[in-house]
Amino acid sequence: MKKSKVDIKEYSDVWVIGELIDGNISPVTLQLINVGKKLANKLNKNTIVVIVGYGEKDRVTKLLNYGVDKVLYIEHKILRNFNVMGYTEAIYKLIEERKPEIVLFGATSMARDIAPRLAAKLDTGLTSDCIKLDIDERDGKLLRTKQGLGGNLITTTICPRNRPQMSTLIPNIYRPANYNEKIFGQVEIINPEILCEDYKVKFIKKIPLEDKKVNLADAKIIVSGGRGLGEPSGFKLIRQLADTLGGIVGASRAAVEAGWIDSRHQVGKTGTIVRPDLYIACGISGAFQHQSGIYDSKCIIAINKDPYAPIFKICDFGIVGDLYEVIPALIEEINKKQQRYFDNFP
Ligand SMILES: Cc1cc2nc3c(=O)[nH]c(=O)nc-3n(C[C@H](O)[C@H](O)[C@H](O)COP(=O)(O)OP(=O)(O)OC[C@H]3O[C@@H](n4cnc5c(N)ncnc54)[C@H](O)[C@@H]3O)c2cc1C
CATH class of the missing domain: 3.40.50.1220 (TPP-binding domain)
Known part of the structure; x- marks a missing residue:
């Protein structure tokens, strides 16, 4: 749905959409925190990790050791396993309510499923598969750099009028954020109202890969x-x-x-x-x-x-x-x- 004019001053903070893989925090989440903190420092805003799951509060709390200001943990039984419709709905509602200025995802299969859906629902721009993210010092806009035309072109795009500014970042380009014993942030648990009957996609079963040794x-x-x-x-x-x-x-x-x-x-x-x-x-x-x-x-x-x-x-x-x-x-x-x-x- 097309939104009426957005007041970009209402939007604040840098969000990193984290991922849990079999209950473990994925490496790309830590890389996104690293880049998210750099962007937030330039804007003098907070870095907030949003993570979806169920029964993982202890693990999710560990994200505070990577220097983030807050973890928003969306917790619901239905979201224990990845469900594209449930995850999209839960994150969409939170974005509408809290209005982040920037939302970052890893360029993973999960993000490839939910980020374009979110961008369409939010009527905002998404640049996928970025290799570099930065802030334009003149006006504070997110600069999203990616390769195009089979690598013959490097493009940097902005999202001038709509919010949030959204990007997916290719994993392993940025180093993970440093671990710190000292924590200063907090975890806020969000319990969304979700009606699973409404979802066209349902989780049936997880089939483990035979050979897990590909690292x-x-x-x-x-x-x-x-x-x-x-x-x-x-x-x-x-x-x-x-x-x-x-x-x-x-x-x-x-x-x-x-x-x-x-x-x-x-x-x-x-x-x-x-x-x-x-x-x-x-x-x-x-x-x-x-x-x-x-x-x-x-x-x-x-x-x-x-x-x-x-x-x-x-x-x-x-x-x-x-x-x-x-x-x-x-x-x-x-x-x-x-x-x-x-x-x-x-
Ligand atoms: C959006 C997009 C994303 C992509 N992402 C990736 C990616 O992540 N990774 C990736 O790899 N590709 C990716 N590709 C595909 C990429 O463009 C190439 O098509 C692919 O890498 C080619 O694979 P290849 O080198 O094995 O095959 P080919 O290009 O066909 O090369 C085969 C080579 O083998 C050599 N050869 C043949 N027989 C022998 C022999 N007996 N002994 C020695 N040499 C021999 C040939 O001389 C040739 O150089 C992507 C493409 C797109 C459009």
Whole structure:
């Protein structure tokens, strides 16, 4: 519904929409607090975390250790598990009532579901997948920077007349807020009136993922495979190299979309932004969206049979060749080296 003219002076404070994953505070929540506090300091306003759940008061209270002024904990039995309609309704009502100036989300699946719905209901602007957020020193507006047109363009947008100003931020770009023993904020519990019968979407059951060990964000060594593998079984070779090096398996979006590997392995703009000591890209061309997820790697090695593949422009070491010849040779060499190392032990 189109709103009549908004009085932007009525809006105050920076809100971070936090997330609980299986009862734990998600890493992106702490990263958002870090950036939210920076924005709030520039505006001389409060940083407030809004989090939805049920029976998690103790965990939610821990957010105060990250230097926020307040935690608004929306608690309701129906909201124990994510429900797009329930979460949207509960957060929408709170925004309408309290009028935050800025609302930030992580660019996560949950936010991709609820942030556009909220923006439409609130008749305000949303810039998704931002890589940088700042305040315009001239007029205090939120500057939302994101990449566009396949990375060939960086745009910074503002939301001049409507409120709140809303953005989703790509995870792992900002560091998490620092933990502090001393707390000064407080938790306010909000018990919304929610009629679950009204929701068109209902939670039925949670199916746990079989392999939970994909933690790309913290991995020190990642070996990734792309479309160049040619077939799903190519990932056996990728895993073999990863195991030899004590690393974990990553993938390009093309490999994920081909159904060769689970999406939790996807590295890149819409996958996970990684910062390993060693990143090995095998049969990956190095499209901009993949590159933007690996820039912070300490060392990038690329294996590709096309000497003009873009990945060679950003890698530290490039091997031009067929990955099915190069990887087995690499594994053999590493194993030989390890053997020599152990043979030299007294
Ligand atoms: C909005 C949006 C978001 C996106 N987000 C992501 C993202 O997060 N992550 C991501 O990865 N992509 C993302 N993409 C997709 C991205 O644009 C590319 O399409 C994708 O990264 C290509 O994957 P690839 O390099 O595996 O495949 P290709 O580009 O097809 O490259 C395959 C490479 O393998 C090489 N090759 C082939 N056979 C062999 C062999 N036997 N040995 C050695 N090399 C070989 C080829 O020379 C080629 O360079 C996104 C796209 C969009 C539009």
